[in-house]
Amino acid sequence: MGPTLNTATAEPQIEIFDDREAVTQAIAKKLLTVITETLDEQDLAHVSLTGGGAGIATLKAVADTLSEDSANGVEWSRVHFWWGDERLLPRDETDRNETQARQALLDTLVGEHGLPEENIHAMPTSEDAAHPAAGAEMYAQELEAYAPEGGIEGPNGSLNMPEMDIMLLGVGPDGHINSLFPGKESLSVTGQSTTGESDAPPQLGPPMRVTLTFDAVHTAKRVWTAVAGQDKADAAAKAFVDSPDISEVPAANARGTHQTVWHLDRAAAEQLPQT
Numbered sequence: 001m002g003p004t005l006n007t008a009t010a011e012p013q014i015e016i017f018d019d020r021e022a023v024t025q026a027i028a029k030k031l032l033t034v035i036t037e038t039l040d041e042q043d044l045a046h047v048s049l050t051g052g053g054a055g056i057a058t059l060k061a062v063a064d065t066l067s068e069d070s071a072n073g074v075e076w077s078r079v080h081f082w083w084g085d086e087r088l089l090p091r092d093e094t095d096r097n098e099t100q101a102r103q104a105l106l107d108t109l110v111g112e113h114g115l116p117e118e119n120i121h122a123m124p125t126s127e128d129a130a131h132p133a134a135g136a137e138m139y140a141q142e143l144e145a146y147a148p149e150g151g152i153e154g155p156n157g158s159l160n161m162p163e164m165d166i167m168l169l170g171v172g173p174d175g176h177i178n179s180l181f182p183g184k185e186s187l188s189v190t191g192q193s194t195t196g197e198s199d200a201p202p203q204l205g206p207p208m209r210v211t212l213t214f215d216a217v218h219t220a221k222r223v224w225t226a227v228a229g230q231d232k233a234d235a236a237a238k239a240f241v242d243s244p245d246i247s248e249v250p251a252a253n254a255r256g257t258h259q260t261v262w263h264l265d266r267a268a269a270e271q272l273p274q275t
């Protein structure tokens with residue numbers, strides 16, 4: 001059976017901003033607020049990061065916000081960062097989401113705000129794993145090390161991973177999220193937190209990827225997309241039709257357990273059905 005829409009999760013809300021900068025600034029501000037609130041209620045906050053232009057610009061916006069407000073109250077030693085997907089490339093390769101996230105924000109958090117290096121849970125490099133399936137298995141083990149006893153409830157049985165308090169996602173022009181691409185078998189993988197992709201579309205960069213599965217996405221408390229640019233308008237519109245085709249537009253299945261918010265700029269929202 002092909003992938004189906006997980007209707008047990010939170011219906012998406014839509015927020016529209018003037019441009020990409022406004023999208024990323026709004027998410028950055030909210031991210032800091034939600035992390036602070038989460039740490040008031042629990043020991044650790046888990047955040048899943050994404051790559052792509054909007055995802056990395058969001059991290060840069062967080063860094064900019066922190067530099068303007070050095071008295072921000074986040075206790076970074078209690079925050080853990082994970083990734084939704086990664087390219088299986090050598091360490092420090094500029095195409096890796098990890099490299100870009102470190103440059104945009106994480107290096108600053110480690111150097112100036114007390115984020116321990118061990119709280120950064122990068123996906124494996126090509127030095128760590130010879131192929132995507134091996135990388136996926138390695139990352140599943142890393143997630144498992146931070147799972148509560150008994151795992152967390154997923155749509156197809158429990159998953160051994162921490163509950164992500166926030167999962168950031170970009171959306172590709174083809175409607176992909178993480179490295180869950182249209183028409184690929186990875187969309188139908190259930191009962192596990194990660195999977196490998198050996199054949200990402202060539203126009204989207206290196207083919208070998210590790211990605212969280214839909215089941216893993218659907219355990220996140222809050223799923224927030226950052227979507228900017230006219231090239232996303234078609235994918236965004238297809239995600240918001242009645243009964244979207246998940247195999248065609250994986251982003252339609254980007255949903256969290258408590259909250260799903262699409263943050264779009266005007267260009268990306270251009271073709272959304274009027275509500």
Ligand SMILES: O=C(O)[C@H](O)[C@@H](O)[C@H](O)[C@H](O)COP(=O)(O)O
Binds near residue numbers: 051053084170172173
């Ligand atoms: O590894 C990646 O590239 C991302 O995780 C990917 O899912 C990205 O978020 C989208 O492709 C959107 O990217 P843009 O924001 O650049 O369009």
